[in-house]
Amino acid sequence: MGRFFITTPIYYVNDAPHVGHAYTTVNADAIARWHRLCGEEVFFLTGTDEHGAKVAESAAEHDMAPLAWADRTSARFKAAWSGLDIAYDDFIRTTEPRHHRAVQSFLQRVYDNGYIEKGLYQGLYCVRCEDYYTEEQLIGGNCPVHGTPVSFMEEENYFFRLDAFADRLLEWYEEHPEAVRPATKRNEALGFIKGGLQRISITRTSMHWGVPVPWDDAHVFYVWYDALINYATAIGYGSDEERFARWWPSVHHLLGKEILRFHCVWWPAMCMAAGIEPPANLFVHGWLLFGGEKLSKTMLQRLARSAEELAITDVAPDVLTDDFGVDAIRYHLLRAPLGSDSEFSYDGIVARYNADLANNLGNLVARVATVVGSKCGGIGPAPDPRSPLAAIADEVRVEAAAAWARFAPHDALGATWRLIGGANSLLESSEPWKMEPGPEVDAVLGSALEALRIVALLASPAMPATCAEIWRRIGMAGTPEDRRVPDDARWGGYPGGLAVSKGDPLFPRRRD
């Protein structure tokens, strides 16, 4: 049996969960669900990143201990994922003891291997921020946050010798052309490496909200440095080597383009430095963008809790799921091409909802149930082995599987929807509602039901609840998740003789 390990980035607890987070997480969830459907042993990891100066500051501002503050925001992420029907296998928090142990073990190894050295970190420092800035970040030579003058400071830090890995990284990219996808993102990472790498300061003494450095207790690790290691922590790095070896390095990291450098340059180098293989698969997705045009006040009110200028990070997932339903939002997020940026708008959601969900899928379910009710006494007949839909279903099954496998849910769903179109078309050309009950009617309606069964199976990673409901309405026992692709997605799996029920519209058409 195959194994499939997929991760999202761990989300920083200073942010509230927003649609950008949901985009990554829903995609990872759907892909994980697909692999479970394929019968693989799946480990889907997400979580929260809870260290660093910003968390400590925010906690102080709220008069809370850092951990209490982190508890609160971490819980909001869990709630958001629950609201989006995310079936993760593990939710890691970087404040957990297991993570501290793994980080210390990992970085001690790097230290012992000679890739961490003490050095002087110099920069422009704002005392009130307790943070360094580059000259470009300053506004009029002053701190961008406080507007006050910054001072030149230096502190003794430990540095990771990233610069020592340039050649090995280039070699690794050469030997693993598919490791970073899509190719455009791979090129960006390569460009960064070829541009020259410097050593990285990885510890702090100015603040203490972090993982203690095992060989020098005056320091804690810089937040990014501990964060990346979560992927190793969760599969037993440093505590259960057997388990770790089972899942590593054939991981699939899904991440947004803004953190490409950390994942595609730092992280592989860190792994090399610690003496483990770099992650085998890094898939970098683009952003959802608001086109910057025609954002009506209505839309603003609907999407954002409060915003003058609406950004994707202002939109909370629950605002959307309350409005459209969980599966509709999951579906919409999954129809955005994953590797590149794509437009995101309220009107776009409405349009897709009406076209794909209400008109095509929802209406097909309704019309089939009604005609089965009137012409077959509500008992679904068996499909016709020679139905024209059989060939479409074959094609769609193969295409959808290939698309899910290459992290292209939008293509997988596009293919799946062709079977819906085929079924609507077959009904139109056969007109079973005009025919007398008999074998001919049975063949058409049985085939339509079979199409719905296959669609419910293939689309279940995207819309688990809706597909389970379709499954139930056509009389199937259990849920699509109990089945396996590709075998159960082959034409002829609908047994016939099952009670078909009508039910309310799955996706009531929107009039806005």
Place this chain on the structure above:
RNA sequence: GGCGGCGUAGCUCAGUUGGUCAGAGCACACGGCUCAUAAUCGUGGGGUCGCGGGUUCGAGUCCCGCCGCCGCUACCA
């Protein structure tokens, strides 16, 4: 400034190594149907593929320049 990406029908997007590559879906128009959530099915209009050059028998597809967006530029989740 440097590095990288993008600019294809009204909208959202496809278009490997240059030769049915001018496409899909939505929207729109017309026709059919009425089982269905005024749904569905069929047909059609519509783009000098950002602009200007160049290479080539032939270029959205390669090269140069320009215009317009955008990301990264190192310790920012």
